[in-house]
Amino acid sequence: MAGNSDPLTPRAKLAVTAGKAVAAASRAAGRGSGSVIGGRVALKLDPDLLARLAQNLDVVLVSATNGKTTTTRLIAEALRAAGPVVSNALGANMPAGITSALAGRSEARYGVIEVDEKYLAGVARDTDPKCIALLNLSRDQLDRAAETRMLAENWREGLAGSKAVVVANADDPLVVWAASSSPNVIWVAAGQMWKDDAWSCPSCGGVMQRPGDDWFCGECGFRRPTPSWALSGDHVLDPHGSAWPIHLQLPGRANKANAASSAAVAAVFGVPPQVALERMYQVQAVAGRYDVVQFEGRDLRLLLAKNPAGWLETFSLIDPPPTPVILSVNARGADGTDTSWLWDVDYTRLTGHPICVIGDRKLDLAVRLEVANQQFQVCENLDQAVQLCPPGRIEVIANYTAFQDLRRRVGN
Known part of the structure; x- marks a missing residue:
């Protein structure tokens, strides 16, 4: 004491x-x-x-x-x-x-x-x-x-x-x-x-x-x-x-x-x-998670999802279609280098959302979305992905180091 x-x-x-x-x-x-x-x-x-x-x-x-x-x-x-x-x-x-x-x-x-x-x-x-x-x-x-x-x-x-x-x-x-x-x-x-x-x-x-x-x-x-x-x-x-x-x-x-x-x-x-x-009630955001930030004339809500359980919970709270969704996945040391968990996530829950894919492992994620019959575009970076989205709200879901990258880019 x-x-x-x-x-x-x-x-x-x-x-x-x-x-x-x-x-x-x-x-x-x-x-x-x-x-x-x-x-x-x-x-x-x-x-x-x-x-x-x-x-x-x-x-x-x-x-x-x-x-x-x-x-x-x-x-x-x-x-x-x-x-x-x-x-x-x-x-x-x-x-x-x-x-x-x-x-x-x-x-x-x-x-x-x-x-x-x-x-x-x-x-x-x-x-x-x-x-x-x-x-x-x-x-x-x-x-x-x-x-x-x-x-x-x-x-x-x-x-x-x-x-x-x-x-x-x-x-x-x-x-x-x-x-x-x-x-x-x-x-x-x-x-x-x-x-x-x-x-x-x-x-x-x-x-x-x-x-x-x-x-x-x-x-x-x-x-x-x-x-x-x-x-x-x-x-x-x-x-x-x-x-x-x-x-x-x-x-x-x-x-x-x-x-x-x-x-x-x-x-x-x-x-x-x-x-x-x-x-x-005082808690508004946690280490940047759930924050809504202004970037390139859009409102980006930053959401962290590190594993299948986290992605499932996150899909349940995003705004309904046709709200655009940007997905970013890395596989660095802090994330775990094995991305096979992507196959455990039910990406059919994103049907109706325009999807942009970024991050170190965007091609792994693209293959997974292709198999789930989702409509998506692979982008080089956040700036390009945001430009492809209409004005208004964008849900941005990222795993751990991808989330840190996003926060740095948007100055959060």
Whole structure:
């Protein structure tokens, strides 16, 4: 809890100072925020620095394949009702980036930390979280994370016996399997649009039965737990059965689900649902996602979609045809270099939209759209694609590094 004596040793203070200096030099050289390189330097000088920085904080960890950056922002807003918050709001979610974020913590009481799925168990060991939010697990970066069940197994082993309250999505069998090793779980019915990674039972490998919104394994009896929180339309239902309205500036059902999980987390810290949900309205955009920017006389809405589950959710919130859509896909290190996931996305949902295709892997995407019988044009860059679109609104959907490229081009 904040207010205790300073946990930082002289060595830790030196590590923090050195990390900040390196980060500042990186920013001055125009090489990004510097948070990752700064954190790496700091951890080299003091490998225990993350644990020391977290010592005086009530920590929430947020992990998932989709939605963790947004949910981290929503939780941080909600907890500010109870005290100052430090958070890795820009999404640097591996130990170096997390260390950098906490090093600038000043007098924070709460640490709300987004964590890459593969690092969750280690970061949980270091930070001794009071609460861990687990939203979903689906295929992503196929060259890096071979199998979602292995990630679920890592979570399950890493969280076994954890003292943290785990707030977990009851609708994702992989998340339920991972969270079930924890002694203290709060289940949230947050929904699961993408189901293609959860047709076999993570417990025994049997075929999962999915009647309606329920699910269970017909062979071993592993089944959906009874949720105490639920997303119901535009409301969050709390454990007492009260319905609280969700008012968000962020679009789509997925963000309502993120708000439901965030309200459950806030309640762990004593922030009531009404207060938590009202504060979440402050969040307009998350690291540029959902921003509408003016460019070449058009209104571009920037949407991030990194994997099949994310594309499916994004298609559900774009304006109806004939709104033009620009798609951009890269396959650099941060994206994962394997683009075979494009074949898992149902691009027939774009029927009726004029489509322009850009990005490093525009030809891979063009082949996929051709097979899906979509009308599209391949363009050299964003400027050319925008010129081909009529005046007005354009939906721009990009994966991770393609999204960063777009933000730089439009000055966002």
